[in-house]
Amino acid sequence: MKKITIGEAARQSGVKVPTIRYYEGIGLLSAPSRSEGNQRSYEPSDLNRLAFIRHARELGFEIDAIRTLLQLQDDPHQSCASADAIAKARLIDVEQRIRSLNALKAELEQMVEGCGHGRVDQCRVIEVLADHGKCVHPHH
């Protein structure tokens, strides 16, 4: 039940102070009450919200998606179809990113391996960059 300063909230949630203020500014977090000296003072329940946001950001959800997820959390009677859809979209995105990063990895490995550590005119790194056709997988 104890009120908490923004610094304390930052320490406990792992979200930095300016970021908390930023979240308030964009309406992701509702404005807390203030002390006599106009300093923000948070309820313990605000920490849950902050942790939720932080976790979602770590999982790569965009602010807008988090906004929706928070609204869903606030109204537990709603169907969870939209939460499901958001998570699925994120999953598809992550899978796509993994695929393309794996392709990049193969390309970069080829580059680095092929580098004879000599002069630039024999360097495979530069060569491949200059000529897309020299890529292992020409798809990107």
Added chain:
Amino acid sequence: MKKITIGEAARQSGVKVPTIRYYEGIGLLSAPSRSEGNQRSYEPSDLNRLAFIRHARELGFEIDAIRTLLQLQDDPHQSCASADAIAKARLIDVEQRIRSLNALKAELEQMVEGCGHGRVDQCRVIEVLADHGKCVHPHH
């Protein structure tokens, strides 16, 4: 040997017109000659440079790294050690990203699978977001 308009250069290189102008603005691309009517007119050799940049961007190299790589390409007598270092750093970065995306993927899969498609109060997506402890891998 034919001079080319910016639109044509964009079409042939796959780099958008405003992006080409942007690259010129930040000094990644040198300013081309101009037509009588003050329109940019590119040499075919500029297309190579544009292709190089595009390819490097696709591989995720940052503008500053590309700047260095272009300088190396321009002076083929230099040692390719820096090109090698840049590519290796990029490779390590990519590998790191793949690792963390794989962790995310596992997390998201758990969320989506656990979703009973009912109401929000039984939704695992929301639940996991709210409670980090419910993650499969609690490392992130």
Added chain:
DNA sequence: CCTACATCCTCTAGCGACTAGAGGTGCAAG
């Protein structure tokens, strides 16, 4: 009570790598 110092406040500007749009000019075809 005074001072020192950390923490807080608001506000603006900056990051990277573009992208969008306003408002105007050039150029080629019909």
Added chain:
DNA sequence: CTTGCACCTCTAGTCGCTAGAGGATGTAGG
């Protein structure tokens, strides 16, 4: 000659913060 697209410059917006200026507040020690 007019239509209409492509070009020009310039500014501002995107996303998710982060940094810094300049000032107020809160707290602990002397």
